Amino acid sequence: xxxxxxxQNNDIAPRFDxxxxxxxxxxxxxxxxxEPRTVLLPGPSSDELCSLIIREEVSLVxxxxxxxxxxxxxxxxKIEVIDRxxxxxxxxxxxxxxxxxxxxxxxxxxxxxxxxx
Amino acid sequence: MKHFGGNVCSHILxxxxxxxxxxxxxxxxxxxxLDILNGxxxxxxxxxxxxxxxxxxxxxxxxxxxxxxxxxxIYCDHVLHSSFGRNAQVFREAFETGVASSAEGDILxxxxxxxxxxxxxxxxxxxxxGRQALVLVLEDxxxxxxxxxxxxxxxxxxxxxxxxxMQEIFELLxxxxxxxxxxxxxxxxxxxxxxxxxxxxxxxxxxxxxxxKVNCGALxxxxxxxxxxxxxxxAFTGAHADKxxxxxxxxxxxxYLTEIGDLPLPLQVKLLTVLDDREFFPxxxxxxxxxxxxxxxxxxxxxxxxxxxxxxxxxLFFRLNVLRVHLPSLRDRDGDVRLLIDHFLQxxxxxxxxxxxxxxxxxxxxxSSYHYPGNVRELRNIIEYGxxxxxxxxxxxxxxxxxxxxxxxxxxxxxxxxxxxxxxxTGEKMAQEVVPESPGNASSWSAIExxxxxxxxxxxxxxxxxxxxxxxxxxxxxWRKMKEYAL
Numbered sequence: 239x240x241x242x243x244x245x246q247n248n249d250i251a252p253r254f255d256x257x258x259x260x261x262x263x264x265x266x267x268x269x270x271x272x273e274p275r276t277v278l279l280p281g282p283s284s285d286e287l288c289s290l291i292i293r294e295e296v297s298l299v300x301x302x303x304x305x306x307x308x309x310x311x312x313x314x315x316k317i318e319v320i321d322r323x324x325x326x327x328x329x330x331x332x333x334x335x336x337x338x339x340x341x342x343x344x345x346x347x348x349x350x351x352x353x354x355x
Numbered sequence: 356m357k358h359f360g361g362n363v364c365s366h367i368l369x370x371x372x373x374x375x376x377x378x379x380x381x382x383x384x385x386x387x388x389l390d391i392l393n394g395x396x397x398x399x400x401x402x403x404x405x406x407x408x409x410x411x412x413x414x415x416x417x418x419x420x421x422x423x424x425x426x427x428x429i430y431c432d433h434v435l436h437s438s439f440g441r442n443a444q445v446f447r448e449a450f451e452t453g454v455a456s457s458a459e460g461d462i463l464x465x466x467x468x469x470x471x472x473x474x475x476x477x478x479x480x481x482x483x484x485g486r487q488a489l490v491l492v493l494e495d496x497x498x499x500x501x502x503x504x505x506x507x508x509x510x511x512x513x514x515x516x517x518x519x520x521m522q523e524i525f526e527l528l529x530x531x532x533x534x535x536x537x538x539x540x541x542x543x544x545x546x547x548x549x550x551x552x553x554x555x556x557x558x559x560x561x562x563x564x565x566x567x568k569v570n571c572g573a574l575x576x577x578x579x580x581x582x583x584x585x586x587x588x589x590a591f592t593g594a595h596a597d598k599x600x601x602x603x604x605x606x607x608x609x610x611y612l613t614e615i616g617d618l619p620l621p622l623q624v625k626l627l628t629v630l631d632d633r634e635f636f637p638x639x640x641x642x643x644x645x646x647x648x649x650x651x652x653x654x655x656x657x658x659x660x661x662x663x664x665x666x667x668x669x670x671l672f673f674r675l676n677v678l679r680v681h682l683p684s685l686r687d688r689d690g691d692v693r694l695l696i697d698h699f700l701q702x703x704x705x706x707x708x709x710x711x712x713x714x715x716x717x718x719x720x721x722x723s724s725y726h727y728p729g730n731v732r733e734l735r736n737i738i739e740y741g742x743x744x745x746x747x748x749x750x751x752x753x754x755x756x757x758x759x760x761x762x763x764x765x766x767x768x769x770x771x772x773x774x775x776x777x778x779x780x781t782g783e784k785m786a787q788e789v790v791p792e793s794p795g796n797a798s799s800w801s802a803i804e805x806x807x808x809x810x811x812x813x814x815x816x817x818x819x820x821x822x823x824x825x826x827x828x829x830x831x832x833x834w835r836k837m838k839e840y841a842l
Contacts, residue, residue, distance in 0.1 A: 252432045253463060303436030303463030321467070322420065324433045342420055344429070 239265050239297040241334055243327040244287070245276065250323050250330055250345075254304035255284040261327050262294060265335055274331070284308045291317060300330050300339065398472075398493035406431050406446055409488060418493070420465035431491070436463040437474070449476040449489060459496065471496045514550055515698055518688040524551070524680065531678055532558035537630065539615075539675045540653040542682030545732030548653035549613060551682060556609040561649055564608030567601050572617030580622055581638050584629075590639025600637060602629065602646050609649045615675065616656035616667060623668045630674050650675070685727040685734060692723055695731060699738035700750075711742055715751045725759055805840045808833070812842075 243250055244257035251257035258281065263274035279286060288308055291299060298318045312319050323330055325345025333339040389410060392399045398415030400408055407430050411423040419426075419434055426434045432443065438460040439445070445458040457475040464470045473494040480487050516522070531538055532555050540548045549568065556566040574582055577591070585600030601610055612618070618626065629635045634645040652675050661667035685692065696714060704711045714722070718741070727733050737756055745754040752760060807826065815821035823833040836842075 249433065252436045253438075256438070302433065304467060305463065305469060306467040309467055322436075322465075324421075324426070324429060344421070344425055 240294060241265060241298045241300065241331055242291055242294065242296040243299075243330060244301040245327055248326050248328070250300060250302050250325060250327055252302040254287065254301045254308060254321070256282045257287065257301070258282050260287070260290070261331075262296065263331050268335055270331065270335070274328075288312060291315075298334060300327070300334060397495070400431060400435075400491045400493075402431055402446070402476075402489040402491055404450060404487055404489075406443060406489070408434055415493065418462070418464050418470070435493070437461070437472070439474070445474065446476050446489060446491070449478050450487060453478050462493070514547060514554055515694055516688055516691045517694055518683070518691045520683040520688055521691060524682065527680060528554060528558060531555045531680065534678070535649050536677040537649075537675050538651045538678045538680060539658070540651065540680050540682065541658075542653075542655065543684045543728075543730055544655050545727075545730035546682035546684060547731055548655075548682060549611070551680065552609075552611040552613075552651045552653060555651060556611070556649075559609070559649070561608045565605050566609050566611065567605040568611045568613060569601050570613050571622075572614035576619040576622060579619070580625070583622070584625065584635050584637050585640075585644070586638035587640045590637075594639065602635070602648055603637075603644060605648045606646055607648070609651055611651045611653065613653045614655075615652040616654040616658055616661055618667075620666075620668065623671045627668065627671045627674060630671075685730040692727075692734065693719070695734055696722060696738060699735050700742065703739050703742040707742055709742055709745070710748055711745055711750060712748045713750070714741070715749050718750055718752050718755055721752055721755065721759060801840070804836065805842070808836060808840065808842060 241263045243261045243263070244254055245251055245259040245261045246257065251259070258279050260277050260279065261274050262277060264271040277290070279290070284305065288311055291312065292315060296317060298320065299312060300320050300323055302322060302324070304319065304321045309319055309321060320334065320339050320341055320343075322342040323339065323345065325343070326347055329345045329347065330339060330343075333343070333345060339345075389412065392410075392412035393414070395412060396414060398412065398418050400411040400415055403409050407428050408423070408426045410427070411419075411434075416422055419436075421434055431437075431446075432439065437443075439458075445456050449456050455475065455477040457473055459471065459473050461469045461471045473496050475492045475494065477490045477492075478487055479490055514521070514525070516525075528551075538552075538555060540551055542548050552568070553566055556562060569579075569583060571579065581590075581594075581598065581600070583600050583602060585598050585603055586594050588594055588597050612626075625635065629646070630650060633647065634643045636643055658667055658672050658676070662669045662672050685695075696719070700711065700714065703709075722734070722737065729736070737759060740756050741750040741754045745751075808822070811822040811825040812819070814825060819833055819837075820830055823830045826833060828836075
């Protein structure tokens with residue numbers, strides 16, 4: 239499976255529609271396979287990002303704020319979306335693999351806690 | 356990653372658990388402050404110099420879905436999901452200048468909806484240590500934007516006028532919108548009947564439902580009946596499927612029947628039934644359809660006269676004539692010509708990306724004295740023509756359609772450009788300055804044509820056949836023209 243995280247520096251980008259960079263991690267047997275790939279987008283665009291997600295056959299999207307229309311679109315495409323997540327992308331991916339990442343979670347560099355909204 | 360887990364300003368944080376004796380600077384932000392902020396119906400956050408959250412009030416907690424405590428020390432944009440992104444220049448400027456500033460943007464709320472916000476940031480300083488913080492106030496401006504949108508799109512959309520007669524219409528509009536009674540809009544062609552009908556609909560409680568316009572003069576009777584009331588499959592040749600009529604499509608909303616004076620008599624009966632019973636049979640159907648539709652009608656004809664001529668049913672006339680609005684012709688709207696000229700000039704200049712700034716004084720004088728048989732629509736077309744033709748910044752008379760000049764006369768242009776102010780005098784006053792052309796002067800095409808016919812007839816000794824040959828017309832054309840000009 240593939241996990242895509244919207245990126246701002248090393249953190250999850252606050253907004254899906256304003257993200258210009260994404261991190262794509264391949265997960266094989268509960269572990270990331272190789273180095274996650276960073277993709278620079280030509281510009282911020284929810285539609286373009288959704289197209290990329292479909293094209294890359296991503297199974298899980300981790301992002302900050304996302305608009306309902308795009309959230310529903312991805313869900314309709316059978317893509318899991320964990321949104322309103324705050325924190326570093328790498329830790330968020332680890333938590334997602336461990337099935338511990340929840341909607342609205344605040345991920346600390348040293349994982350202190352994961353708070354559901 | 357210094358924002359996460361950081362505790363940069365935790366020592367100046369206030370929350371319910373902090374005692375007053377812990378630190379002296381804590382008195383700067385006492386628990387009472389948070390209580391006060393919680394009572395304010397706007398989102399409020401206190402940010403440190405790194406724009407990380409120090410505290411936020413309950414309102415903001417509700418919008419973002421995070422508690423103030425859990426997001427303490429986190430960079431504000433991760434919490435707010437605002438449109439400022441990384442470029443929170445407004446925030447930084449406030450720090451640098453020490454002056455409060457504001458900007459508009461939006462945030463993505465807990466329900467994944469974009470909320471338009473006004474962000475106001477005010478720098479505050481700890482008087483003891485000189486430490487700076489920023490008070491961020493988020494004001495939901497959805498309602499303001501809605502009002503602005505309604506102002507642009509709303510009740511008076513497309514209706515402009517300062518004249519007393521138009522002011523009367525504007526005052527009447529909310530009354531017309533408030534009720535469900537039928538409205539009959541009369542007025543010459545091009546006065547804005549359609550726009551007024553739509554404005555009434557937009558201002559009414561039915562505005563969220565459809566507004567459907569049907570031109571009664573545009574279709575033959577059989578088609579019009581199907582168009583208005585719909586038909587069932589097989590009702591007539593070519594009726595391959597059931598079709599909803601406009602009355603059904605306008606369900607809950609408003610149907611506007613323009614040129615109601617052209618409605619055929621058999622359909623007038625059916626319309627009367629619909630108005631009385633609020634139900635009808637679609638063509639070929641045995642099942643009644645019930646509709647809840649408001650009816651607005653418009654015509655440039657004199658319906659009373661049509662009633663007298665037995666071309667319009669009297670009972671329908673009374674049924675439609677519940678609320679009657681008469682739109683004045685442009686000639687009767689004192690001072691509105693200039694207003695509309697400016698409006699259309701700006702509109703078309705922007706639309707065609709032209710740098711046209713104004714009309715020359717001569718052109719303005721000409722347009723003020725013109726009689727506008729086509730009313731506002733004609734004025735709009737004249738300005739559109741001028742904007743298209745003009746290549747400079749000022750529309751002169753040479754950029755106006757020739758017929759305007761022919762109708763109004765060149766004598767309207769005696770004054771020099773330099774001596775003119777841009778202010779246009781009223782149409783009536785200007786009309787006095789216009790020297791109308793003498794009837795003998797062949798100023799219009801019909802007069803020229805009439806003169807040509809008479810000359811040809813004189814040349815040929817009254818022989819129509821010969822005159823037609825001279826004119827290059829057929830005999831019937833000449834006969835028709837002679838009849839038209841009563842020769």
